[in-house]
Amino acid sequence: xxxxxxxSRKKNKSVVILGAGVAGLASAWKLSEAGFNVTVVEKMDxxxxxxxxxxxxxxxLDMGPHKFYTILPRILDVFKKLIGRDVLSQPKTSKIxxxxxxxxxxxxxxxxxxxIGPWRAFRFGLDYGLAxxxxxxxxxxxxxxxxxxxxxxxxxxxxPLSEKIWGHPSQLDxxxxxxxxxxxxxxxxxxxxxxxxxxxxxxxxxxxYYPRHGIGQMxxxxxxxxxxxxxxLLLSTEPVLVNANRITLSNKKTLRPDYxxxxxxxxxxxxxxxxxxxxxxxxxxxxxRSLILMFLAFNKPRIFPQSWIFFPESKYIFSRLSEQKTFSxxxxxxxxxxxxxxxxxxxxxxxxxxDNIVDRxxxxxxxxxxxxxxxxxxxxxxxxxxxxxxxxxxxxxxNLQTILDHLSRIKNFYTIGRPGLFFYDNTDHSLDMGLxxxxxxxxxxxPKSWSxxxxxxxxxxxxx
Numbered sequence: 001x002x003x004x005x006x007x008s009r010k011k012n013k014s015v016v017i018l019g020a021g022v023a024g025l026a027s028a029w030k031l032s033e034a035g036f037n038v039t040v041v042e043k044m045d046x047x048x049x050x051x052x053x054x055x056x057x058x059x060x061l062d063m064g065p066h067k068f069y070t071i072l073p074r075i076l077d078v079f080k081k082l083i084g085r086d087v088l089s090q091p092k093t094s095k096i097x098x099x100x101x102x103x104x105x106x107x108x109x110x111x112x113x114x115x116i117g118p119w120r121a122f123r124f125g126l127d128y129g130l131a132x133x134x135x136x137x138x139x140x141x142x143x144x145x146x147x148x149x150x151x152x153x154x155x156x157x158x159x160p161l162s163e164k165i166w167g168h169p170s171q172l173d174x175x176x177x178x179x180x181x182x183x184x185x186x187x188x189x190x191x192x193x194x195x196x197x198x199x200x201x202x203x204x205x206x207x208x209y210y211p212r213h214g215i216g217q218m219x220x221x222x223x224x225x226x227x228x229x230x231x232x233l234l235l236s237t238e239p240v241l242v243n244a245n246r247i248t249l250s251n252k253k254t255l256r257p258d259y260x261x262x263x264x265x266x267x268x269x270x271x272x273x274x275x276x277x278x279x280x281x282x283x284x285x286x287x288x289r290s291l292i293l294m295f296l297a298f299n300k301p302r303i304f305p306q307s308w309i310f311f312p313e314s315k316y317i318f319s320r321l322s323e324q325k326t327f328s329x330x331x332x333x334x335x336x337x338x339x340x341x342x343x344x345x346x347x348x349x350x351x352x353x354x355d356n357i358v359d360r361x362x363x364x365x366x367x368x369x370x371x372x373x374x375x376x377x378x379x380x381x382x383x384x385x386x387x388x389x390x391x392x393x394x395x396x397x398x399n400l401q402t403i404l405d406h407l408s409r410i411k412n413f414y415t416i417g418r419p420g421l422f423f424y425d426n427t428d429h430s431l432d433m434g435l436x437x438x439x440x441x442x443x444x445x446x447p448k449s450w451s452x453x454x455x456x457x458x459x460x461x462x463x464x
Contacts, residue, residue, distance in 0.1 A: 015441070016041060016247055016255050018239055019263030021049030022427055023417035025222035026434025027261055027441075032229035034442045039255065040223075040231060041247075043238035047223050049263075049417075050388075051427055053216030053331075056295065056381055059338050060331035063383065064293055065308060065322040066215035067092070067208035069463050070428035078431065079209065082221040086212035088328055092205055096310040097368055098157065105310065127152040140394060141169035141177035161312035165319055165344045166289060166391060173392040179462055180424060205463055208307075210327045215427070239264075242272040245412070259441060263417035265387060266403055279406045282399040286422055290352060291388040292343040294318075294361055296377040301325075303339050303370065316364045317351070318343050339377075341365075347386050357382065390422045404454070408447065421457065429460045 013036050017024045020042035032038040046052055050063045067090075070076050080087050094105040101115040113121060127150025138144040145158045158177075162169040166176060211217035223233065234249070241248040247255045262269050270283040308322040318341040325332045332338055341361050345351035354360070358380050365371045390396075400422050407415055416433045418425050425433075440450050 013037065013259070014039070014255075014257040015259040015261060016257040017261045017263070018247075018269075019049065019417065019419070020044075020047040020219075020223070020233065020235075021263050021417055021419075022051045022219060022222070022430040023420070023434040023437075024261065024263040025219055025226065026431050027416070027438045028226040028231050028434075029222050029229075030435055030438035031441060032226045032231040034438070036259075036441075038226060038229075038231040039234065039257070040226070041234045041237050041239060041249065043236065043250075045236050047233070047235075048216050048219030050385070051215045051219050051430075053214030057297075057379065058333055059295075059297065059324070059336075060214050061295060061324055061338060061340075062215050062327070063385070064291070064340060064342055065320075065327065066210075066427055067307070067327070068210060068215070068218075068427060069205040069208045070426075070432075071461065071463055072428055072432050075428050075432050075435075076209070078435070079218065079428070082218055082225075083211045086217065088210045088212055089207050090210055090307070090327065092208050093306045094308055094310065095306050096312065097316070098313065102309070123152045124150070126150075138174050141172040141174055144174045144177045145169060157312055160314040161319075164312065164314055166389070167393075171393055173394055173396055175397075176392040176424075212328055212330050214328065214331060218427075239272055242269075243274060244410075259412045260414070261437065262413075262415045263420045265419040266400075266415070266422055269407075269415065269420070270403065273410075275406065279403055282402040285395060285399045286403075287391040287393055287396075288347070288387040289389040289391050290345050290347040291385045292345060292352065292357065293383045293385070294341040294343065294358065295381040295383075296339045296341070296358075296361070297379040298337050298339065298371075298375065299335070299378050300337060301335055302337050309370075311368065316368060317341075317357075317360050318364065321365075321370065336378075339365075339370075344389070352384065387419075390418065390424050392424070396422070408451065414441075414450070416457075421454070423457060425457075425460060426462065429457070432460075433457060 015031050015036050015038050017028055017038065017040045020040050024040060025047065028038050028040050051066060053060055053062050068079055070079075095102045096105045099116050099120070103115055104111050131147055131150040134147060136143060136147040138147055141162065142154070146154045149158065159169065162172065166172055169177065227233070234251070238250050239247050240250055242260070245256055245258065245260065247257070247260065249255065267283045267286060270280055302325065303323055307326050308320050310320055311318055320342045322340045324338045324340060343351065343357070343361070351357070362377070366373050407413060414437055415421060416437055417430050436453055440453065
């Protein structure tokens with residue numbers, strides 16, 4: 001066992017954290033609190049990454065809905081400690097639009113049979129039963145979804161959902177369907193009606209938590225605690241070269257820390273390091289999906305009562321709608337509301353480059369009966385996020401392992417977070433990663449023990 005660093009030794013140790021998202025800020029907090037000299041380097045002019053809150057005219061807005069709920073040990077307590085009296089507890093209510101109607105989500109039996117009809121429900125159930133008779137070895141997400149839920153469900157729900165958000169399921173790793181497809185509870189309810197089949201242990205929360213002034217309040221709380229213990233923050237600054245323990249920054253300064261923590265995208269990170277060609281190729285082959293966020297301000301107190309509404313069908317350009325006021329009524333004027341439409345797309349593809357995207361969204365909102373044809377927003381704002389969601393294609397596991405194996409050989413070098421591990425995580429997971437890495441460094445544990453922690457991160461469960 002390695003000797004654990006004493007308090008005096010920690011004060012002489014320095015850490016540079018690349019990226020001021022939740023994972024990086026969580027590590028900064030605990031490492032600075034333990035006596036390490038911490039410097040956080042962030043290329044943007046603000047902290048938080050996607051967990052940030054910005055001001056648009058008289059509205060406070062997040063970069064898309066950021067509910068907070070977790071089943072991870074200690075993380076909810078940490079969140080409540082950070083936010084204090086400003087923690088809001090909100091009921092979680094959702095709907096999903098299918099077959100030109102809205103279904104409660106999770107599904108209720110009476111609502112289901114009334115709205116989609118017993119024949120369609122029977123078709124779902126019949127195909128499900130036939131699929132269970134086959135012993136199919138799944139090689140990709142399409143195989144998994146067909147074999148688990150049947151062809152009728154695949155064609156009507158999972159295929160359009162997957163193509164809209166990630167791409168064709170035949171080209172996606174099975175893990176994406178296992179962890180990220182939200183619709184199985186619908187099928188489980190249907191099959192339970194006709195076959196007496198019990199659904200899986202679906203993780204769904206009845207409430208979620210949220211800071212009074214937006215998810216950026218959590219990022220700010222993490223940084224405030226870090227700064228209190230002497231941490232330094234370099235905004236609008238990024239690394240241009242990383243070699244061993246030497247980091248050259250865009251402001252021409254050079255840092256020589258004892259530890260480096262990266263939360264930046266792996267492809268960019270690899271370009272900064274002396275890297276073998278096979279690792280460079282692996283990083284370049286990692287793919288992402290992009291996201292367009294559209295904010296529409298209306299002169300009415302609310303648009304709909306739900307927390308959010310899912311739209312898996314391809315005829316709607318957006319995949320989910322939400323209202324900022326649902327999360328906190330203190331962020332939007334009383335008699336107004338801001339609707340948030342999430343539009344997944346390919347970077348620089350047709351949707352990304354579309355000029356009249358506001359018109360398309362408004363037309364789809366009318367078609368989906370969210371607003372009437374005579375309702376018009378008083379203002380709109382569009383934000384584009386180029387590399388938002390890690391895309392789990394059929395080669396991503398091998399490519400990711402090649403990169404992580406290479407990085408693990410660099411002494412006192414760590415990579416965490418959604419960009420840093422190419423991991424499709426939630427905010428609570430990033431918070432947990434950052435805290436666990438800080439604990440690892442403070443305790444002076446071995447690199448082998450950190451490899452086990454990374455494996456644990458990929459077993460995180462998604463709470464709907």
